[in-house]
Structures are given as C-alpha cells and as structure tokens.
Amino acid sequence: MEKTGLKYGLLTAAALIAYFMLMRVFGLADVIELRFLNGVIMAFGVVLAIKGYKERMHGKIGYFKGLATGIITAVVGTTLFAAFMVVYVKLGGEALIETLSAERYFGERVVATPGVVIFSVLMLEGVISGFMIAFIAMQYFKQREHKVPGGPS
Template sequence: MASGNVSYQSVSIKYGIIVGIVHIVYFLLMWASGLQETVELSFFSGIFLVVGIIVAISRFKRMKNGMIHYFQGLGIGATVGAVSSIILAIFMMIFVSTLGQDYLFSLQSSYLFPESLSKLSLFLITIIYGTVPGVIIGFIAMQWFKRPDHTMPERI
C-alpha cells in the first residue's frame, strides 16, 4: 500500500475492532471460568488496549515511511479506544439483556459502580473507560513515536 493512501483512521479502526474482539473473548473466558464477578480482573483488559494502540501507531508510522504527526498518534489512541469500547459496550448490552442479568446486579453491589447502575449507564461507562485511557495511552506512546528514529523493532 502506498504511504499516501494510508489514513490513520483506517488503521485505528482496524485495530480498534481487533482490540474490541479481544476484549469480548477475554470477558467470555472470565465468564466461562466464573470470574466475571471479580470486577477488578476486567481492568487487566487494559493491557489489550495498550498493546493495540502501540501496534497501531507503529504500523501507521511504518506505512508512512517513518513519518507520523503528533496529533495522528493521539487520534489513533482515541479512535482505537473508542471503537474497541463501543464494540465491547454493545456486546455487554446483549450479554446483560440475555445471558447475564445477574452480572448487572453484581456490578451494582461492587464498590466500583453505583447501586443505581442501569444498562444505559453501563453502556456509557464502558465507552468512557475505553476512550479516555485510549487518549492517555496515545499521548504517552507518542512521546516515543514522535521522533523519526524511534520505531518498533522489525519482526524477526
């Protein structure tokens, strides 16, 4: 693909979808093993977001022959975070509405969420919990990637 035809939006949407699917798989594994009640474990899925954003920025920079603008990196972080969390939020609505009605009750009894947690607020909180860290992770990652000589190592 020519470097002029690549947009940061297309790269970040692709990796946002991948990260969103990985979030869902992780949640289903937690649910299958009975660990979905341990809300704190869901925060480990942030590692998937970090890796997805770093790989997306690295991939975009490589596709642009080592040139990336600072705000493109921030945009990648925000978009990967938003896309992945929207996918997860939609899945959570389907899950809570069909298989896991008890999951919402366990969240309401958790000290991390309010007792009045509704499906809509869970939907919005899920999106916020993915988008805001996405911007922050993009900001931190761009401290490394903004310089032309800093790239991820090539595959061996």
Template sequence: MKKISLSIRFGLVTSAVLIAYFLILALLDKNTNPVFSFFNAVITAFGIYEAIRLSKLESPDAFSYGEGFKIGLITGFVATILFTAFFLFYATEFNSGFLPELLKEMHGGLGADVGMITFVVAIMGLATTLVSTLAVMQLFKNSKKLA
C-alpha cells in the same frame, strides 16, 4: 483514508480481544470481579501501540504527533464502542443474572442499573483510550533534541 482504515481495523481487532478476554473470564466465573477489568487497559494500550507503530512503519516521513494521536484515538474509540455494545448485549440479553451479581460483588452499587453500568464501561474505555494514546505517543514522537 488509509490511516483511518488502519485505525478501524486495529479497533476491530482490539475489541475482539477485549470481548474474548471477557468471555474467558465468564467461563472461569470471574467476570463479575471488577479487578480483572484493569487488564482491559493493557489490551487497549497494546492495540493502540500496534496501530501507531504500523502507521509509522508504513510512512515514517509523513508521520507526525498529531497523526499518531488521531490514529490512537480512533483505534481506541472503535474498540470501546464495540466492546460497550457487546457488554450491553451480554448484560441484558445473554446473561440476565450478570448485572445483579456484579452489583453484589461491588458491595452495593448505589442503585445502579444496566444503563449506568454501561455508561461507566464506555467512559472507562474512552478514558483508557485517551491516557493510553498519550502514553504510547511518548514512544513515537520525533525528538528535536540535538545533543
């Protein structure tokens, strides 16, 4: 239970940082440029890294690859779900002009609506979580190599 609470706590913090980054971009009128969303991967990876690092520091003997992988996935999933919910709220309730501007910036949008864009945001977050967790766990796995 302690490991899950650590993951949820870091997921909440990571989602807060993602939301703050998005709002800063909105203040600078850059939130419709999809290029800036690549930094979301860096934020997510750092949150996952810190959750796994702290877990390994708290109990180095009980730490395993599977345990670290689970911590990374839960952290990223919580952050993704909360950020996606915020994105949906922002696009529909707070700034109704955001989605048309985003689709114009993407040069078309292929008839996408708010549901499709929100789904893409969620899938991108989940994919980022999986890839970041796999990459971060390479730093924390125990080596069985003797030489």
C-alpha cells in the same frame, strides 16, 4: 489514519470480547479486579495501531495524526465491546449489573441500569484510558529529530 484506527479498533474489540468470554467460561466474569487486564489489552491495541500507522507512513508520523490513530482505536474498540456487553446483559447477564451495583460504583441513589453501567463503566473507562495510553505512546513514537528552524543542521 482512520483505516488503521478502525482495523486495530476491531482487533482490540475482538480481544476484549475474547477475554471476557474466557473469564465467563472460567466463572470469573464477576471478578471486577480482572478488568485491569482490559486496560492492558487496550494498551496493546493502541500501541500496535500507532506503530502500524508509523510503519505505513515509512517512519514519518505527525504527533496529532498518531494521537488520533490511537484515539480512534480506543473509541472503536470500546464502542464495539460496549455494544457486545449490552447484548450480553440483555440476553441474561444481569448478574454483572448486580455485581457492579453491589460495589457502589454509582452511589446509593443511582439505579444501575444496563445503559448506565455500559456508559459509565465501559465507555468512559475505555475511552479515557485509551486516550491516556495514546498520549503516553506518542511520547515514544513522535519524531526524534528535533531541529531548531534556522539553526545549524
């Protein structure tokens, strides 16, 4: 479970970084609305991780083990992407912090430092959306054999 989550978390982080860099090349890194696709990338990563874990277990997957696989994928992917973004901002991406501050994500009195932005926007958004995606995906991937104990076979 941990290996699968780590593997797909690394792949998800790579996809998020590649997407961000592609947006940067085309001058779209400051368009906040395009972050929606980060959620789509996270969804693919989490679903592929749960599916991969289920295949490794020969079709038998416990609900909480599948859920944990998805959550591990989301946490690893989000953490690595957030670390990349800290480095990006420190090396000259201050315009992104200014854009997020201008959008008033943090209220009037909060100073939008890179740490606040990375934690508030990326970590919370990524982990929470990853958890929700894992929960939704497990509704599909859970075992379909619902038998009542002691009931007819």
